[in-house]
Amino acid sequence: MSFKPALPSARHLIIAVPWFWLALFFLLPFLFVLKISLSEPTLAQPPYLDLIREIEDGFVTIVVNFSNYQLLLADSLYLSALLGSLKVAGISTLLCLLIGYPMAYAIARSPSHWRLPLLMLIILPFWTSFLIRIYAWIGILKTNGLLNNLLMGMGLVDSPLAIMHTPIAVYIGVVYNYLPFVVLPLYATLIRLDLTLLEAAADLGCRPWKQFLLITLPLSMPGVLAGAMLVFIPVMGEFVIPDLLGGPDTLMLGKLMWTEFFSNKDWPLASSLAALLLVALILPFVLLRHFERRAEEAAT
């Protein structure tokens, strides 16, 4: 190692400062989610009863309350929200890959001086406000919006299509916002692909589509899976898109949690929903770490 810190403690500081910040403000808060999810709601500020209560001087009791989790299991609303989140996240991940893969492939095969501008154009919308990009789709998709005006003007449909406040609008919004997250990792794996493998296959008489299926696709798998998880995980908890573009029947965990917290002021129930969401995300997160590491190893 060439970088030797000035003082023996410099190395420790470099490690400790970000570690403690993240431990305090990222890791520790999850314990509070767990704790509040086991408490009872009450009409107070903050609106929950503490688990540890003093009954009379010196004597403390710990009251653990599982009723929030029982409610999650008993009321089919929460199960359908979990299934709804899984469905929206799964389908939009697939759509992102179907649109993003050809785009990443085309950018990686374009002349080298074109690649940076093309990538910049993929990232540019990501830098403008997320909320405003969702808002743009309201103007396009609503009943008397741009799309319906265009379709009716062209005589393709007689009455406006109901797209706004349907699952289709949610898919459009999600794909639109998360597309850069699949294009970038896919591009990173495709650009490193050893083209001589394809030449060798072609010399041996392999057809182009077979070359793609046997060589390009398997070698880009780490990029595919990393991109898929970068979409799937955040979409599971997405709130803004289903709230603004979806309808009342668009049930998703993030939206339900928001309602329980802000409208019903039920912090314990919102916390147990957050805990449920976290548990549902552990496996995808482990997969993400695994495939990112594989992509890194392939790169070096």
Added chain:
Amino acid sequence: MKPRLPLLISILLFGYAFLYIPIVSLIVYSFNESRLVTVWGGFSTKWYGELLQNEQLLGAAWLSIRIAALTASLAVVLGTLAALALVRFRRFRGRGSLEVMVTAPLVMPEVIIGLSLLLLFVALETLTGWPAGRGMDTIVIAHTTFAMAYVAVVVQSRLAHMDLSLEEAALDLGARPLKVFFTITLPIIAPSLVAGWLLAFTLSLDDLVVASFVSGPGATTLPMVVYSSVRLGVSPEINALATIIVGLVSVAVLIAGGLLWRQERRNRLSAD
């Protein structure tokens, strides 16, 4: 393999049209005279005038900019430290947990980050008296926590591709490690620090969900104002705001892209 060119070009055209049509429609209708967003009533800049008189929105924008600037500066320091630790120190206790804590905020749903930090702030306040109430401070802390992870990713890739022989030469010639860091390492990774700062700034400026959880009365950020106005329906003032944001971002990204491109070309020339 020679891929079929027309197919690739049409894929790209379709993809970029999908990405840019909504943004172009926002810009076009921000100059629309009519309040009805889908009816063209002639060219007008009156919505920009109304935007400049909307004091609630301007106040929220100023608060958001201050929060974003503070967040970005803190996130660059913390994110760079995290990147240095992960790239330069191969083995240390806590490496695994630091890696996980740096990756997880990138994908963690915002509702979870927001709720969990709020519960932490409430518990800390009852235990220690700090933070007294919630507002700008708590939003900055919350934003820094997820923004530093993005900064760490950007800086990490730069550090990993850095030529270490320059630092070694300076150390061999007797420069102190701290001096080596400030005179050699820092200038080399500076572009990634600028990129990281801008990224953190944008993420903070854009965040609705986390800020809604950890904000208090009196601290209403720009996305909160935009969200409540968008919930009421489409409004041309928001289109005007969007156009201003898109304009600023495009200029910033073009400048950054130009710098990046020039540097890459210089690197390629010096490598040849």
